[in-house]
Amino acid sequence: MLILALIYLAFISLGLPDSLLGSSWPLMHLEFAVPVDRAGIVSMIISGGTIISSLFSHRVIKRYGTAKVTVASVAMTAVALLGFSLSLRFHWLFFLAVPLGLGAGAVDAGLNEFVAEHYAAKHMNWLHCFWGVGAMLGPMLIAVFTRLGGGWRSGYFNISLVQFALVLTLLAALGKWTEMEHSKSRQHSATKEGTKKHSLLAPLKSKGAPLAMLTFFFYTSVEASVMLWGASYLVNTKFMAPETAAGWVSLFFLGLTGGRMLSGFASMKLSSETLIRIGTLLVLGGLIIMALPVPTLLATSALVLVGIGLAPIFPSMLHLTPVYFEREIAQAAMGMQMAFAYTGTTLMPPLFGRLFAVTSFRLMPYILLFCAVGMLACTTRLAALGGKNPHPAEVLTS
Numbered sequence: 001m002l003i004l005a006l007i008y009l010a011f012i013s014l015g016l017p018d019s020l021l022g023s024s025w026p027l028m029h030l031e032f033a034v035p036v037d038r039a040g041i042v043s044m045i046i047s048g049g050t051i052i053s054s055l056f057s058h059r060v061i062k063r064y065g066t067a068k069v070t071v072a073s074v075a076m077t078a079v080a081l082l083g084f085s086l087s088l089r090f091h092w093l094f095f096l097a098v099p100l101g102l103g104a105g106a107v108d109a110g111l112n113e114f115v116a117e118h119y120a121a122k123h124m125n126w127l128h129c130f131w132g133v134g135a136m137l138g139p140m141l142i143a144v145f146t147r148l149g150g151g152w153r154s155g156y157f158n159i160s161l162v163q164f165a166l167v168l169t170l171l172a173a174l175g176k177w178t179e180m181e182h183s184k185s186r187q188h189s190a191t192k193e194g195t196k197k198h199s200l201l202a203p204l205k206s207k208g209a210p211l212a213m214l215t216f217f218f219y220t221s222v223e224a225s226v227m228l229w230g231a232s233y234l235v236n237t238k239f240m241a242p243e244t245a246a247g248w249v250s251l252f253f254l255g256l257t258g259g260r261m262l263s264g265f266a267s268m269k270l271s272s273e274t275l276i277r278i279g280t281l282l283v284l285g286g287l288i289i290m291a292l293p294v295p296t297l298l299a300t301s302a303l304v305l306v307g308i309g310l311a312p313i314f315p316s317m318l319h320l321t322p323v324y325f326e327r328e329i330a331q332a333a334m335g336m337q338m339a340f341a342y343t344g345t346t347l348m349p350p351l352f353g354r355l356f357a358v359t360s361f362r363l364m365p366y367i368l369l370f371c372a373v374g375m376l377a378c379t380t381r382l383a384a385l386g387g388k389n390p391h392p393a394e395v396l397t398s
Helices: 002-018 020-032 036-064 066-086 092-118 121-147 151-172 174-186 209-237 242-266 272-291 296-310 313-319 327-358 361-385
Strands: none
Touching: 002 020, 002 066, 002 092, 002 121, 002 151, 002 174, 020 036, 020 121, 020 151, 036 066, 036 092, 036 327, 066 092, 066 151, 066 174, 092 121, 092 313, 092 327, 121 151, 121 242, 121 313, 151 174, 209 242, 209 296, 209 313, 209 327, 209 361, 242 272, 242 296, 242 313, 272 296, 272 313, 272 361, 296 313, 313 327, 313 361, 327 361
């Protein structure tokens, strides 16, 4: 239970930096005297680092173990956040964005695979709920420290101290965590495949692998687009005041986080495949309502419904990784899935935004419906193919 508690804390710390740049940028760009769109460059560098570290995480984790990689990754994000708080020039952020992205990708892929392999589905859902807690706390802390007169630098500095405190806590438990990893790995040491080396693209050779990768791409395309453009959609199509629209989008995020807490309890009775199917149908229902000429209150409520529907899909798909992929390539598959997810997050919202800008934001629910239908088709086919492996959490003591 100690290790599981530390993993939950690590995911809160993983969520903290994810929302910091956006919430503090209105102040940062004025201080650095750069155009407001320069945040996109920093964000792209962070995302690039995350994609690269996700793809190669399996090799690093295979050599050093999840525990040591987690400690090093959290330390990298702590140093990067401290650097942000001390930056005197805007271009310093380019260099600091590299360790921030690399650290986030490695710890994300590593912890997701560790939990998927060793714990029940409820913990995967609650783990990502805790990520949402961290993501919500980030902007709140920036606001608090700004009101206290410290500005955005004070927010970054104090959040980096939280990260450093987590590093020390993880170091204190490193021996116990490493011992647990070695104990679990010895249970599988009899297999010959465990000693084989696998290429970076080995997961793609598995049956159904492209479907799994596309599911993550479609999922993050919907989630990130709603987060980025949801308020603009309400302002431009429902003529809502910007501050009111922002409030409804925050409720979407609350639905996403709260939905994952509820999904954790639901997973005790329902399979991961069933949760994915129910969630996808809720997303489709919400987007269909948004596409119809309905009253504003119904359209905004549909946005929250989309958040609730999205809640179980991502963690449930991650939890099924050891089922759809052989154990020896499960970590590599997890890294590749996270890379596809981050690619969707990075590329699709800006492309969709450009499309909506030159056409109309009324297209938004239709475009996202296409992604949701693609997600439903991929997950339905995956369920039909079926996983060839029993879930490790059903075999090992969780």
